[in-house]
Amino acid sequence: MPHLYTAPQAAALATTWRRSLSAGAAAVTPATIRKWRERGHLTAAGLDGRGHPLYALRDLAAAEKATRGRALRLVGIGAP
Numbered sequence: 001m002p003h004l005y006t007a008p009q010a011a012a013l014a015t016t017w018r019r020s021l022s023a024g025a026a027a028v029t030p031a032t033i034r035k036w037r038e039r040g041h042l043t044a045a046g047l048d049g050r051g052h053p054l055y056a057l058r059d060l061a062a063a064e065k066a067t068r069g070r071a072l073r074l075v076g077i078g079a080p
Contacts, residue, residue: 004045004054007033013057014064028064036063 005013007030014028036042037053042063044053 004056005060006048006052006054010055010060014060017061017064018068036067041066 010033011028011030014033018028033042033055037044042055042059045056045059046054048054
């Protein structure tokens with residue numbers, strides 16, 4: 001079974017990826033993770049003990065990549 005991430009954990013991981021591309025300018029928040037889910041970029045892979053969604057690394061990486069260009073443009077950086 002793959003490791004699954006909560007929204008705050010997923011946000012921290014995606015922030016690491018984004019900041020490596022944006023010299024620290026772009027961050028991902030748990031609210032962003034929830035928006036990705038609402039907009040169909042990310043699907044929950046399960047639920048934690050409190051019924052909160054959990055996300056798979058592969059799905060998280062795909063959602064971050066799908067939304068990267070716009071996010072970097074918003075902080076004034078052209079997408080790589």
